[in-house]
Amino acid sequence: MTSTPVSAPIPASAPDPDAPAADAPAVRSAEPRAQAVDTIAVHAGGTAESNDFTGVSRPVAVPIHQASTFTFDDADVFADAMGKPDAPFVYSRYGNPTTHALETAMAALEGGVAALATSSGMGAITAVLTTHLASGDHVVAQRRLYGGTFAMLRDLEQRYGVQVTYVSGDDPAEVAAAVRPNTRLLYLETIANPMTQVCDIPAMTAVARAHGILTVVDNTFATPVLCRPLAHGADIVVHSTTKYVGGHSDVVGGIAVFADPAGHRAVWDRIVESGVNPDPFAAWLTLRGLRTLPLRMRRHCEVAAVVAGRLAEHPAVSAVYWPGLPDHPRRDVVDRVLDGPGGMLAFDLAGGRAAADAFVHGVRLALLAASLGGLETLVVHPAGTSHRQLDAEQLRAVGIGEGTVRVSVGIEDPEDIWADFAQALPAGS
Numbered sequence: 001m002t003s004t005p006v007s008a009p010i011p012a013s014a015p016d017p018d019a020p021a022a023d024a025p026a027v028r029s030a031e032p033r034a035q036a037v038d039t040i041a042v043h044a045g046g047t048a049e050s051n052d053f054t055g056v057s058r059p060v061a062v063p064i065h066q067a068s069t070f071t072f073d074d075a076d077v078f079a080d081a082m083g084k085p086d087a088p089f090v091y092s093r094y095g096n097p098t099t100h101a102l103e104t105a106m107a108a109l110e111g112g113v114a115a116l117a118t119s120s121g122m123g124a125i126t127a128v129l130t131t132h133l134a135s136g137d138h139v140v141a142q143r144r145l146y147g148g149t150f151a152m153l154r155d156l157e158q159r160y161g162v163q164v165t166y167v168s169g170d171d172p173a174e175v176a177a178a179v180r181p182n183t184r185l186l187y188l189e190t191i192a193n194p195m196t197q198v199c200d201i202p203a204m205t206a207v208a209r210a211h212g213i214l215t216v217v218d219n220t221f222a223t224p225v226l227c228r229p230l231a232h233g234a235d236i237v238v239h240s241t242t243k244y245v246g247g248h249s250d251v252v253g254g255i256a257v258f259a260d261p262a263g264h265r266a267v268w269d270r271i272v273e274s275g276v277n278p279d280p281f282a283a284w285l286t287l288r289g290l291r292t293l294p295l296r297m298r299r300h301c302e303v304a305a306v307v308a309g310r311l312a313e314h315p316a317v318s319a320v321y322w323p324g325l326p327d328h329p330r331r332d333v334v335d336r337v338l339d340g341p342g343g344m345l346a347f348d349l350a351g352g353r354a355a356a357d358a359f360v361h362g363v364r365l366a367l368l369a370a371s372l373g374g375l376e377t378l379v380v381h382p383a384g385t386s387h388r389q390l391d392a393e394q395l396r397a398v399g400i401g402e403g404t405v406r407v408s409v410g411i412e413d414p415e416d417i418w419a420d421f422a423q424a425l426p427a428g429s
């Protein structure tokens, strides 16, 4: 088992064009080949050295380090560690080995230098916004925002003197026109809720970079499997890991991923001050979910394709919104920005609010529930629940109809989901 091979191993695939010439020494390249997303998800943040407690073997799964504090042999090492966002670990609000494994895995998936996990998606968003915005600063934000993010920005505006300009998110020129001398930050979402508009992230970050503005992208709906905003010029990516990354509807969490170490350090200070760190068990559950994220995302896309196609053909359905449909209004953007259409879709029922209300009450397999990205198909009627305070006119302004239903397509058999939807849909117009 320990003998040295006398000849070079047989390559498993076609020769790599970047491989050293045949006469080069038979050593492994110092540059590791970039791994595929499935491989990264399975291994990244894996068996850290901190898990090596016997010196001869290590657990394959990252253990739950359910400890609030860590002991040191040397007081100087201890003092030095207090100012560091990574190992050695001091106290679990500052950092924790289980949480750090999750952060390492998400940083690898998003192509960032580091990440910081938080107790919720809103924790990550709040930490990032309050790190980079002070009284008198200006932020340009996409109008179609997650409700909690909109509420946070409104609070920063009304109580802390931050200025906010909302833009459609479809037009880089609109962003350029909104920029002021005090603009610090551009805030975007890869795929917007619930009508699945897709943001042209590279065009938007180009404007932000030209003006020296930081771009923050909420990538919750797309996940790093379908989009990596840092590669498109964003500075920080935020997630509600409660959704697809955790993926099992059993843990609330968030994370911020950074393109540069200084950005990471600044938000770490804010997280330590504000205490939005996750519990190690929540971080562990999230990492356990992350391991199968690419597998699940492919399945969500596949099942959503069947459901979206059947809905589009149904006589009671007047419109379907899903990035995978050939008539998506931003087909060119979808093709450039996304590696897959995702599992979130919406549709309009011709029968309006009454029909949508009847549908969400009529489904038996799908569940009527908030949140998204879990294994099970969930439905909501935005006009009747999350946006019930808006009248028809206001709903139209945010792109939601009275008869709009949002679906988080799960990983069940698509025929079973369709059988359920078919019995809950009106007979047709």
Ligand SMILES: *Cc1c(COP(=O)(O)O)cnc(C)c1O
Pocket (backbone or CB within 6 Å): 120, 121, 122, 123, 146, 148, 189, 193, 218, 220, 221, 239, 240, 241, 242, 243, 252, 253, 254
């Ligand atoms: C759910 C969600 C959030 C907030 O995340 P929590 O984990 O609930 O705090 C932020 N952005 C988007 C797009 C979301 O769907």
